Amino acid sequence: MIKKYWKQNNTWDDLGRLPVQVGFSNGKCLAFKTSGDKLLFVDGQSGPEGEEAVVVYSWCPRLGVINCKIEWEVLGRKEGVGVSISSCDVMGC
Secondary structure: OEEEEEOOOOEEEEEEOOOOOOOOHHHOOEEEEEEOOEEEEEEEEEOOOOOEEEEEEEEOHHHOOEOOEOOOEEEEEEEOOOOOOOOOOOOOO
């Protein structure tokens, strides 16, 4: 669940769910980073046939939440790589 923290009254609001069901079984990992006004979610996925991929999702909080759902955009997917994510960095030019 993605949550928003309100410092002025020390409370949290639920915004919506991640784009995939997250679990740490089968070597699945994840990472979060910010890039400008976007939140990036990096997910290591293991498929039912043992195929592996890393998928990068993006969401701009400024766009808000539609019908209690975060609209994630897939920025990229790389097949045939290991799913263990030990660190995550965002670079721009």
